[in-house]
Amino acid sequence: MTTQSSSIIIDGKLVAKKIRDEIASEVARIKGSTGIVPGLAVILVGSRKDSQTYVRNKKKACEEVGIESFEATLPEDCTEEDIIKHISDFNSNPSVHGILVQLPLPQHINEEKILNAVTIEKDVDGFHPLNIGRLAMQGRDPLFVPCTPKGCMELLHRYNIEIKGKRAVVIGRSNIVGMPAALLLQRANATISIVHSKTKNPEEIIRQADILISAAGVPNLVRGSWLKPGAVVIDVGINAVDDSESPRGYKLVGDVCFGEASSVASAITPVPGGVGPMTIAMLLSNTLSSVKRIHDLK
Numbered sequence: 001m002t003t004q005s006s007s008i009i010i011d012g013k014l015v016a017k018k019i020r021d022e023i024a025s026e027v028a029r030i031k032g033s034t035g036i037v038p039g040l041a042v043i044l045v046g047s048r049k050d051s052q053t054y055v056r057n058k059k060k061a062c063e064e065v066g067i068e069s070f071e072a073t074l075p076e077d078c079t080e081e082d083i084i085k086h087i088s089d090f091n092s093n094p095s096v097h098g099i100l101v102q103l104p105l106p107q108h109i110n111e112e113k114i115l116n117a118v119t120i121e122k123d124v125d126g127f128h129p130l131n132i133g134r135l136a137m138q139g140r141d142p143l144f145v146p147c148t149p150k151g152c153m154e155l156l157h158r159y160n161i162e163i164k165g166k167r168a169v170v171i172g173r174s175n176i177v178g179m180p181a182a183l184l185l186q187r188a189n190a191t192i193s194i195v196h197s198k199t200k201n202p203e204e205i206i207r208q209a210d211i212l213i214s215a216a217g218v219p220n221l222v223r224g225s226w227l228k229p230g231a232v233v234i235d236v237g238i239n240a241v242d243d244s245e246s247p248r249g250y251k252l253v254g255d256v257c258f259g260e261a262s263s264v265a266s267a268i269t270p271v272p273g274g275v276g277p278m279t280i281a282m283l284l285s286n287t288l289s290s291v292k293r294i295h296d297l298k
């Protein structure tokens with residue numbers, strides 16, 4: 001006889017709300033005792049609809065917790081020097097404690113050059129090579145950890161999911177999600193494997209995972225039958241697929257077949273409402289720790 005069990009749904013939206021509330025009271029406390037208001041600057045280049053939406057959501061989230069938001073919007077055809085000029089201004093502006101350059105940047109812009117220009121003291125995205133390098137090294141600590149992978153770890157912690165000694169598989173090796181997610185799991189003493197687009201027989205590796213973080217950007221990539229029974233699944237993928245029943249004409253899904261997976265996994269994040277809201281909460285959290293470090297506050 002087989003019993004159909006169903007998994008715990010990891011509620012990223014709820015956890016993110018709780019974290020934002022915690023941040024709001026910290027921001028109010030700092031403002032009350034020192035008069036200092038944390039500030040986050042966002043640089044948006046070009047007019048991608050998805051990027052505009054993310055930037056708008058970040059701004060709203062800042063306002064709600066009392067963080068001041070600064071914004072620079074540059075046209076698609078601007079130069080690297082134009083962007084770096086804005087970064088330099090924010091680097092030296094004492095009201096700004098965090099700087100985020102929305103990615104992706106237009107084709108003609110050298111992303112490495114731009115991200116290098118953000119002072120590591122204000123690199124709340126954690127994308128500066130010095131921060132990433134420290135994340136990868138034993139005995140070193142980055143000033144900031146990238147928000148999406150940090151959000152994944154926070155969900156695991158808040159749901160009391162043990163990481164030490166577990167087998168963790170990360171699908172994807174991008175600089176902003178997959179690679180830092182794998183490094184964080186390793187720092188938490190998991191044994192990690194990374195699956196990417198050139199991996200042969202990915203399901204064989206994925207089936208070993210006690211913890212799976214998927215960040216491929218491929219809808220329905222991971223089938224329920226690929227999972228070890230009882231695995232914990234963190235689905236980072238945000239993929240728009242056609243949906244005639246939705247007023248927008250599309251809906252968002254993750255990389256994992258949610259219906260299939262939720263009868264095999266012990267816990268799983270939904271899309272939307274999983275990792276996405278955590279990313280923004282971690283950005284606010286990084287901005288708060290930045291203001292504390294810069295002003296040497298407790």
Ligand SMILES: NC(=O)C1=CN([C@@H]2O[C@H](COP(=O)(O)OP(=O)(O)OC[C@H]3O[C@@H](n4cnc5c(N)ncnc54)[C@H](OP(=O)(O)O)[C@@H]3O)[C@@H](O)[C@H]2O)C=CC1
Binds near residue numbers: 218279
């Ligand atoms: N929830 C959130 O807050 C966020 C969600 N996202 C979402 O996460 C997903 C990944 O984002 P990002 O890392 O920026 O994307 P990238 O496109 O930069 O990276 C995707 C990675 O997945 C790998 N990959 C692609 N197809 C497959 C496949 N069929 N099998 C195995 N691996 C594969 C690629 O391999 P290779 O290296 O070989 O090309 C690459 O390493 C996207 O859906 C994005 O929208 C991103 C940021 C934040």
Ligand SMILES: Nc1nc(=O)c2c([nH]1)NC[C@@H]1CN(c3ccc(C(=O)N[C@@H](CCC(=O)O)C(=O)O)cc3)C=[N+]21
Binds near residue numbers: 057100272
């Ligand atoms: N410099 C930089 N830093 C980033 O952190 C960064 C970036 N560039 N470029 C793009 C990606 C993507 N990203 C998301 C943030 C929030 C949601 C989010 O809140 N999603 C909601 C809902 C989304 C909706 O309904 O449209 C959810 O999943 O529930 C998603 C994706 C940050 N990124």
